[in-house]
Amino acid sequence: MAVRFVTGNEGKVREARAYLEGLASVEQLEYDYTEVQSDSLEAIATHGAREAYEAVGNDEPVLVGDTGLFVDALGGFPGPYSAYVEDTVGVERLWRLVELEDDRRARFRTVLAFADENGTETFDGSLAGTIVPPRGEGGFGYDPIFEYNGQTLAEMDVEEKNAISHRGRALSTFAEWYAEYDE
Ligand SMILES: O=c1[nH]c(=O)c2ncn([C@@H]3O[C@H](COP(=O)(O)OP(=O)(O)OP(=O)(O)O)[C@@H](O)[C@H]3O)c2[nH]1
Ligand SMILES: [Mg+2]
Numbered sequence: 001m002a003v004r005f006v007t008g009n010e011g012k013v014r015e016a017r018a019y020l021e022g023l024a025s026v027e028q029l030e031y032d033y034t035e036v037q038s039d040s041l042e043a044i045a046t047h048g049a050r051e052a053y054e055a056v057g058n059d060e061p062v063l064v065g066d067t068g069l070f071v072d073a074l075g076g077f078p079g080p081y082s083a084y085v086e087d088t089v090g091v092e093r094l095w096r097l098v099e100l101e102d103d104r105r106a107r108f109r110t111v112l113a114f115a116d117e118n119g120t121e122t123f124d125g126s127l128a129g130t131i132v133p134p135r136g137e138g139g140f141g142y143d144p145i146f147e148y149n150g151q152t153l154a155e156m157d158v159e160e161k162n163a164i165s166h167r168g169r170a171l172s173t174f175a176e177w178y179a180e181y182d183e
Helices: 012-022 040-055 082-088 091-099 158-164 166-181
Strands: 002-005 026-029 063-070 105-115 119-131 146-148
Touching: 002 012, 002 040, 002 082, 012 026, 012 063, 012 158, 012 166, 026 091, 040 063, 040 105, 040 119, 040 146, 063 166, 119 166, 158 166
Parallel strands: 002 026, 002 063
Antiparallel strands: 063 105, 105 119, 119 146
16 A cells, blocks of 8 residues: 655655655545644644544545754754744754754754554654755755754755665564564
């Protein structure tokens, strides 16, 4: 069964497709579900997946993913508001803000929520790294300013990023669970 990933973000679809290759095909569904205002990525993803399932699921399961970048020195900002901050402040200016800090540690976190008629399952993954001046042409979002092990995520190809990333880790637990689910 194809995994129906509800998102407007092509980068997320590309990574899910690369990760799940051989296990399941990934179909992108575009539906602008409500992102509730919450500190919890689980709550945002679960609510979004339920809403998307009811609205465009047609009785078939859907997958939703919510991601946040949490900067330690900024008290976890932008966290659940990462998409809004990318659109308003922008990636370059977030770097400028973190540049003022001695502690430049940050963490990405992704929660995937899979909804069907029985309920919702969530899977999460995180990646700790450092905020640096923008480097690299790949990836999307904050990838150019997030460094892990000497490379920014934007300097990695999809497979390299998936092997270590927050989304890759969430996809790994999802894939294990989905293999049983889809039997
Ligand atoms: O450097 C990054 N590496 C990543 O791997 C990554 N994944 C998401 N993001 C960014 O974090 C925000 C989350 O927003 P988000 O999870 O709501 O996604 P989105 O709004 O882009 O798409 P949708 O799925 O909601 O339609 C958005 O600004 C995304 O660009 C990333 N940035
Ligand atoms: Mg979003």
